[in-house]
Amino acid sequence: MFSWSKPGPPSTPSSPSSSGGGHSSSISRSVHLSSYLDHRILKPSTRKVSSDRPRTFVVADVYDTVFQTTNGFALIARVYLPADGGRAPAMTLHGVRASHDWLDIRMKVIGYGPLSSDQRWRASGLKLGDAVYAVIHHFQLSPPSILEITDANLKRLQESLPGASSRPSGPASGSSGPASSPFPKSASSGLSRPNESNHGGNSRPSHPPPQYEAVEEKLNFEVSDFDIDALMPAVPASFLEIDNMSLSELKQMVEDKAILASFVENTSGIKTLKELKRSIETANVTAAEANLAHRERIEGVHTETLTLKRDLDEKLKRYRELDAERMAITHPPDLQEAIRELTIAKKDAYRTSEELADEWVESGGDDVSGFIKDFMEARVLYHTRAAKAERLEMSM
Numbered sequence: 083m084f085s086w087s088k089p090g091p092p093s094t095p096s097s098p099s100s101s102g103g104g105h106s107s108s109i110s111r112s113v114h115l116s117s118y119l120d121h122r123i124l125k126p127s128t129r130k131v132s133s134d135r136p137r138t139f140v141v142a143d144v145y146d147t148v149f150q151t152t153n154g155f156a157l158i159a160r161v162y163l164p165a166d167g168g169r170a171p172a173m174t175l176h177g178v179r180a181s182h183d184w185l186d187i188r189m190k191v192i193g194y195g196p197l198s199s200d201q202r203w204r205a206s207g208l209k210l211g212d213a214v215y216a217v218i219h220h221f222q223l224s225p226p227s228i229l230e231i232t233d234a235n236l237k238r239l240q241e242s243l244p245g246a247s248s249r250p251s252g253p254a255s256g257s258s259g260p261a262s263s264p265f266p267k268s269a270s271s272g273l274s275r276p277n278e279s280n281h282g283g284n285s286r287p288s289h290p291p292p293q294y295e296a297v298e299e300k301l302n303f304e305v306s307d308f309d310i311d312a313l314m315p316a317v318p319a320s321f322l323e324i325d326n327m328s329l330s331e332l333k334q335m336v337e338d339k340a341i342l343a344s345f346v347e348n349t350s351g352i353k354t355l356k357e358l359k360r361s362i363e364t365a366n367v368t369a370a371e372a373n374l375a376h377r378e379r380i381e382g383v384h385t386e387t388l389t390l391k392r393d394l395d396e397k398l399k400r401y402r403e404l405d406a407e408r409m410a411i412t413h414p415p416d417l418q419e420a421i422r423e424l425t426i427a428k429k430d431a432y433r434t435s436e437e438l439a440d441e442w443v444e445s446g447g448d449d450v451s452g453f454i455k456d457f458m459e460a461r462v463l464y465h466t467r468a469a470k471a472e473r474l475e476m477s478m
Contacts, residue, residue: 109167109209110167111163111165111166111167113209114163114167114171114209114210114211115143115163115210117209117210117211117212118145118161118163118209118210118211118214119145119211120211121211121214121215123215124147124211124214124215124218127147127148127149128145128146128147129145129146130143130144130145131144131145131146131160142163142164142165143162143163144160144161144162144163145160145161145163146158146159146160146161146176147159147161147214147218148239149218149221149222150222150243151221151222151225151226152222152223152225153225154243155225155228155240156236156239156240156243157175157178157221157226157236158175158176158177158178158233158236159173159174159175159176159214159217159218159221160173160174160175160176161173161210161214162174163210168200168203168204169200169203170196170197170198170199170200170202170203171197171203171210171213172190172191172197173190173191173194173197173214173217174188174189174190174191175189175191175221175226176189176233176236177231177232177233177235177236178226178228178229178230178231178232178233178236179228179229179230179232180226180227180228180229181226181227181229181354181357181358181360181361182221182224182226182227182357182361183360183361183364184217184220184221184226185226185361185365186361186362186364186365186368186369187361187362187365191217192364192365192368193364194213194216194217194220196208196213197213197217198368198372199372199375227354227357229354317351318351321349323345417474417477417478420474421471421474421475424467424468424470424471424474425467425471427467428464428467428468428471431460431461431463431464431467432460432461432464434460435457435460435461435464438453438456438457438460439453439457442457
């Protein structure tokens, strides 16, 4: 963001922007997006990140805003806008590894209150443009310590700035704001400073920053050992301060542990490590507090899940019993068992027909029509069962 006109005071967590108009939950997603893309300060240096990744219900749009800090560094604020307008957007510093109280180890912005949770975002009443401006404004006036520029296009953009050093460097020691870290002269030509209007009183945006190619990152919530090791500053091959010391000074530093400890404490590598340690501790505390805030809800869901699991286990047990009973009833019988039962039934039918004939003969042969009817039914049943048994035997 290379053209800053004189804005109103930046939005803060405790003082929502007056343009927010009520709670964020009542602000539509299109209004949030319009407040960002049409923001009078952010618009010239904001562009949508091209991505082949399909839109999801979590993150639907990703935008980059380029801005310059008071120590002359160009940075990229990447904004992840959820598809649900009621959810909090996320912001990261793209293309750099840096140390700052507002950044965690993944370069995600965690220090700005309204972005810390969906509930605080809805309660803040902020529009997206105001929130992005507040974060960028803070980084502008309190620049992070840049350990490395990882994006090649951002590195070229940094080198193209007049007089800007391409080597990452943090703010000057002891700097705490704009008063102690003003714009360098080489970086101020053609650029207006934050909260400072032009001499004529009418601010006019300069040309947008040079185009850069932004590669879409897949959201990853795991930090590998390689990423952690990469944050550690490299051990220098030599120390200029030691090279410039006289032999007596070197001897005094070696013999006096207090002088040696003071020298080590004041090296840039130790300061960077301390800043890194402090940022990691802050990120851990923030993550722990966020987890504790959901403790009651998680315990309630856990209890409810256990109850539902017990009910499910009981219903599954009953289901398996009924299913086994159904299978026993509807499952086709074994062929051998069916043939065996048909053979027994065939013999019963034959025996019944023979008993009918014997009884009719012994009775004197009366009622011929009744005998024929009963005898034929028994014999038909016998032959039917015999035919079925034979067909089953042939099908085996």
